[in-house]
């Protein structure tokens with residue numbers, strides 16, 4: 371039985387979020403009237419590998435624990451005909467497997483699996499890793515027994531293995547795994563920076579940002595943070611799930627996606643300063659505001675003064 375945690379869904383975080391990936395996979399189970407409505411009895415496990423927020427889980431099957439166990443085993447072929455539903459493994463799970471094992475063959479014609487596999491291989495190529503996940507044409511029936519054994523042992527749940535990862539965190543466990551895996555793999559790379567399609571960094575245009583804080587308030591993972599003195603906005607690459615809420619909510623369109631990222635920032639979750647404001651008290655209302663140039667009055671007072679310029683002129687004339 372697949373469970374849905376509505377408090378992880380991006381649409382619950384932000385009413386105007388337009389994510390609909392799960393409904394494309396299970397249209398009969400998901401609808402969007404006001405907010406998301408899910409009929410769990412009609413869900414199938416295909417939604418597990420596609421939700422960017424990790425909103426779905428299965429009572430019988432834990433893809434994270436399976437990934438840990440498979441990564442530590444000797445087998446290197448994943449077969450879709452076995453009892454392991456490969457479509458529940460995300461791109462991050464596949465990357466964890468190939469980077470930890472050095473070689474991995476996937477035997478599946480499921481479009482979700484092939485899409486995640488293509489994204490994983492693109493990631494490896496973009497960052498100069500030599501490993502690639504291979505695909506097998508023929509089904510390897512002889513491996514079914516092996517998978518049944520792995521699946522069964524996963525159900526027995528070795529809690530020590532899962533305790534490394536925070537299942538309650540808003541950062542999906544697959545992404546936590548990839549971060550940990552990369553920490554070990556980065557010394558093998560000559561250059562840790564690159565363009566990629568799986569992860570995005572952020573930037574903020576200085577001219578557009580008025581330090582309103584809405585992007586920080588609505589970021590579901592706290593990847594955006596405000597400095598204690600409220601003058602700086604930090605971005606933690608490793609905590610960003612690319613939901614796009616910050617981009618959408620910014621009233622001045624000041625937040626931009628950056629495709630070039632550094633894997634060190636992602637893996638070690640280093641904070642990057644996106645913007646530094648100079649806060650000064652407004653000469654009129656005394657409220658601190660972020661100065662862009664040499665102005666002394668905050669934008670709100672400024673627009674009030676210009677909207678009511680006639681009144682100020684009359685007051686001066688009296």
Ligand code: SF4
Pocket residue numbers: 378379380381389390391392393406420421422423424425
């Ligand atoms: S895929 Fe996940 S985040 Fe997107 S609408 Fe479905 S449950 Fe919400």
Ligand code: SF4
Pocket residue numbers: 574578579580581582583584585586619620621622623624625
């Ligand atoms: S980037 Fe946009 S939403 Fe975030 S603080 Fe600046 S103006 Fe507000």
Ligand code: SF4
Pocket residue numbers: 572588589590591592593594609610611612613614615616617
């Ligand atoms: S930084 Fe933006 S895109 Fe990343 S998780 Fe936060 S709101 Fe979503």
